[in-house]
Amino acid sequence: MREPTPSDVAIGLWLEALSAERGTAASSLEVYRTSARCWADFLATRGSAIESASRTDFTEYLAYLDARHLSEATIAHRRTVVRSLHRFLMAEEQVGHDPTSLVAPMKRPERLPLVLTISEVDRLLETAHALARDDTVGLYRQAGYARRAALFEVLYASGMRVSEAVNLPAAAVAPGAKSMVVRGKGGKDRLVMLHQRAIEAVEVWRDLAAAYGSVSETWLFHAVRDGATPLTRQSALAEIKAAAVAAGIRNPDRVSPHKLRHAFASHLLSNGADLRSIQELLGHADLGTTEIYLHTDTRRTHGMVRDLHPLNDPA
Numbered sequence: 001m002r003e004p005t006p007s008d009v010a011i012g013l014w015l016e017a018l019s020a021e022r023g024t025a026a027s028s029l030e031v032y033r034t035s036a037r038c039w040a041d042f043l044a045t046r047g048s049a050i051e052s053a054s055r056t057d058f059t060e061y062l063a064y065l066d067a068r069h070l071s072e073a074t075i076a077h078r079r080t081v082v083r084s085l086h087r088f089l090m091a092e093e094q095v096g097h098d099p100t101s102l103v104a105p106m107k108r109p110e111r112l113p114l115v116l117t118i119s120e121v122d123r124l125l126e127t128a129h130a131l132a133r134d135d136t137v138g139l140y141r142q143a144g145y146a147r148r149a150a151l152f153e154v155l156y157a158s159g160m161r162v163s164e165a166v167n168l169p170a171a172a173v174a175p176g177a178k179s180m181v182v183r184g185k186g187g188k189d190r191l192v193m194l195h196q197r198a199i200e201a202v203e204v205w206r207d208l209a210a211a212y213g214s215v216s217e218t219w220l221f222h223a224v225r226d227g228a229t230p231l232t233r234q235s236a237l238a239e240i241k242a243a244a245v246a247a248g249i250r251n252p253d254r255v256s257p258h259k260l261r262h263a264f265a266s267h268l269l270s271n272g273a274d275l276r277s278i279q280e281l282l283g284h285a286d287l288g289t290t291e292i293y294l295h296t297d298t299r300r301t302h303g304m305v306r307d308l309h310p311l312n313d314p315a
Helices: 006-022 026-045 055-067 072-091 118-133 139-158 162-166 196-212 233-247 257-270 275-282 287-308
Strands: 179-183 189-193
Touching (some): 026 072, 139 257, 257 275, 275 287
């Protein structure tokens, strides 16, 4: 075993402080250790070490990371690790200077949220239904596709969270019912609406699951092979990404069940629903949380000001 270098000692002190003072998880500490070692190894190739690193070392380290074509998130993380390490060493008087202090913070490019359009949601749903109608894939797979279509329809019809959907009881959607009660955050119940397409999709799913021999008295969306276990959030995420790819949705890697909840709220707002009603349907405790959906409707807002403001000059 090699003798610890001064850089090893410095990193060890920092990690011990993170563990003792902040209770940082062991898995996170290993990630930080790896990133800190990357910095130390880079310095070693330059005949330097953490305690003697200069501002030039740090800026050239950033250039080195960029030249390796690492993602912006990875570079930002490693930069943050080096900053945190050196600030700790300065505070503990282990070093006499901080090579990161005069380097401007990295600005992350703003990433606009993905908002599915009505046509994109239509394509997503139709793709799911088309697969559910294909009886050549075998009953097991067809039932799984029908569950997917029913889940998507329920999410978009109601705006519920995926965690709420996968925990729906088997009796949640009663025959002929147009609404159901959902248990949300904090154990609060709320009434959500369903349209006919969602209800019919649930019935198709139930019928195909029963034909396969999978019936659950506990869960509405259950495993096809075993009705005793519910669909997981991870499986729901994987299914909507697969459907997004098949439907040709832009940026399919950014499509998630939450995007259907977001689309539900955004499309209601675009069609004239008031924010307070949307808040109740989403189950938000604070109206401010609901207001995040306003950014998706700026065109409608500008149009209202243009057409309805009493001081607007029509000429």
